[in-house]
Amino acid sequence: MAMLDLADKPETLAQGFAADKVQASAPDAVTGYRSFTLGAFRFSRDAYFATIQWPSRGQTRTHAIPADAFLRALMRDVAWGFFYGWVNFDHVFGTRNHYGKVDVYAGAFNGVMKEAGVDYTETFDTPLIMATFKAILHDWTNEGFDPFAAPEETGTAFGSKHGENGAAIERTRIATRRMPGLPDDSPLRDDLPVNRAFLDVPQDEPEVHVEPGFEGQLHAFNLFKYLSRSDVTWNPSVTSVCGQSLFCPTTEEFILPVFHGNDRVEWFLQLSDEIIWDIGDKNTGAPRARITARAGDICAMPADIRHQGYSTKRSMLLVWENATPNLPKRYESGELKPYPVEF
Amino acid sequence: MSTATHQTAQTAQTAHQTVFGSLARYRKGSIEVTQGSARHYVFSNIFEVAAHAAPYDKVVVGKNLEYVIETLRAEGVSPWYACAHDEFAVLMDGEVRVDLISLNEAPASGKGTVLAGAEPAGKPMGHIVLRQGHQCLLPAGCAYRFTALKPGVLLVQTILGALSIEKWSEICIK
Numbered sequence: 001m002a003m004l005d006l007a008d009k010p011e012t013l014a015q016g017f018a019a020d021k022v023q024a025s026a027p028d029a030v031t032g033y034r035s036f037t038l039g040a041f042r043f044s045r046d047a048y049f050a051t052i053q054w055p056s057r058g059q060t061r062t063h064a065i066p067a068d069a070f071l072r073a074l075m076r077d078v079a080w081g082f083f084y085g086w087v088n089f090d091h092v093f094g095t096r097n098h099y100g101k102v103d104v105y106a107g108a109f110n111g112v113m114k115e116a117g118v119d120y121t122e123t124f125d126t127p128l129i130m131a132t133f134k135a136i137l138h139d140w141t142n143e144g145f146d147p148f149a150a151p152e153e154t155g156t157a158f159g160s161k162h163g164e165n166g167a168a169i170e171r172t173r174i175a176t177r178r179m180p181g182l183p184d185d186s187p188l189r190d191d192l193p194v195n196r197a198f199l200d201v202p203q204d205e206p207e208v209h210v211e212p213g214f215e216g217q218l219h220a221f222n223l224f225k226y227l228s229r230s231d232v233t234w235n236p237s238v239t240s241v242c243g244q245s246l247f248c249p250t251t252e253e254f255i256l257p258v259f260h261g262n263d264r265v266e267w268f269l270q271l272s273d274e275i276i277w278d279i280g281d282k283n284t285g286a287p288r289a290r291i292t293a294r295a296g297d298i299c300a301m302p303a304d305i306r307h308q309g310y311s312t313k314r315s316m317l318l319v320w321e322n323a324t325p326n327l328p329k330r331y332e333s334g335e336l337k338p339y340p341v342e343f
Numbered sequence: 344m345s346t347a348t349h350q351t352a353q354t355a356q357t358a359h360q361t362v363f364g365s366l367a368r369y370r371k372g373s374i375e376v377t378q379g380s381a382r383h384y385v386f387s388n389i390f391e392v393a394a395h396a397a398p399y400d401k402v403v404v405g406k407n408l409e410y411v412i413e414t415l416r417a418e419g420v421s422p423w424y425a426c427a428h429d430e431f432a433v434l435m436d437g438e439v440r441v442d443l444i445s446l447n448e449a450p451a452s453g454k455g456t457v458l459a460g461a462e463p464a465g466k467p468m469g470h471i472v473l474r475q476g477h478q479c480l481l482p483a484g485c486a487y488r489f490t491a492l493k494p495g496v497l498l499v500q501t502i503l504g505a506l507s508i509e510k511w512s513e514i515c516i517k
């Protein structure tokens with residue numbers, strides 16, 4: 001398995017801690033699925049849809065998302081530990097990471113719903129929301145459906161409850177300290193098969209000629225080979241660490257299952273093939289731009305937008321993050337402009 | 344589904360062609376703006392940048408506060424470089440040899456790449472041969488030098504330094 005679940009990852013410890021606080025119903029007599037409560041939110045699913053309910057202006061508000069899209073989005077949010085900033089499942093529902101606490105919102109970043117006052121946000125301690133989201137993922141993911149895979153690679157999410165796929169969803173964001181393949185660092189992927197869409201990618205390794213006395217100090221690997229063997233889609237995983245600068249390449253196919261609004265600037269460098277990015281206003285979702293990136297193209301995602309990528313062929317993308325902890329405040333205060341370079 | 348149709352579908356599935364870029368062959372993408380400025384996306388293509396750069400110019404193509412991604416046209420022999428922190432190189436086109444020296448005197452703490460002089464004093468650690476898609480560690484405190492027999496393209500992950508060249512208006516979509 002490509003993912004590395006480190007024992008010292010905080011959310012891994014946390015989810016065990018809060019597992020007893022998850023509020024789940026008994027399985028529904030017809031569909032077989034449980035429903036879940038998290039604060040004032042209620043989550044349920046049937047053969048086709050995940051349904052989210054919340055209170056606002058004295059009424060219960062309801063939003064439905066196709067079950068496959070919902071589970072793909074939930075999978076990323078869980079695997080990334082709520083990632084950086086806003087993870088919009090769609091134009092209504094999502095989470096915002098405060099690194100220790102997480103906002104869950106409905107309509108709060110939808111211009112029309114926000115103006116109508118039918119939005120709702122509730123903040124949870126990370127362990128509770130993580131435990132609840134993982135429980136939903138486990139209950140609602142059926143045998144044969146891998147929410148981390150592209151549609152052509154996996155079975156259906158639809159229908160009544162049938163089996164489970166715990167192995168597919170027990171993956172987390174890969175943790176690399178310096179570079180994969182070094183002693184005491186994350187492993188290479190020689191044990192994983194080459195993805196069907198990357199069968200033409202050369203698998204040769206760099207030649208490393210070490211002088212006596214320097215064994216283990218020179219290090220190189222074939223990054224494109226490593227990516228060709230990724231068994232998941234849309235999952236940035238760290239491959240080099242320079243201070244707070246993280247190279248997080250990933251392999252992309254179909255649609256990024258979330259509309260990501262970052263609380264900082266990030267950059268994309270297209271390593272192979274082509275991705276189209278839909279860019280919207282971070283707060284309202286209003287369209288701003290559509291970017292086509294081909295091999296060698298590099299561009300910034302400003303801190304005031306949300307983005308969602310489309311990739312027909314499985315493609316290689318370098319996501320570049322600056323993990324400095326105080327950045328969200330510096331962007332929010334206006335100390336830093338939302339875009340990284342003026343020219 | 345007939346057998347013939349099924350076979351056609353399978354053939355189509357295995358005929359994926361992965362498109363990488365190179366100095367000789369790249370197709371720059373585009374921005375369709377609905378609202379705002381195309382400049383805010385700071386969009387360039389590393390092969391185009393390298394095609395128009397002098398050998399081993401460290402052209403900044405990505406900048407996130409102090410951190411940068413630089414594109415280097417690899418051609419001939421580079422100067423000896425050193426750095427007080429780890430850096431990383433990914434070869435995007437061509438073939439490049441990286442020679443490394445364990446310096447007797449590591450560079451003073453500082454940020455970004457520095458020149459290590461014509462003949463850095465230290466012990467040769469060995470060399471690495473990179474081809475397209477290969478990544479290597481440029482360890483903190485070592486000197487390194489690139490050699491390319493044919494033009495190629497390197498990416499370097501580092502911190503903005505004295506050798507970094509910023510020329511955004513020349514390389515970016517406006």
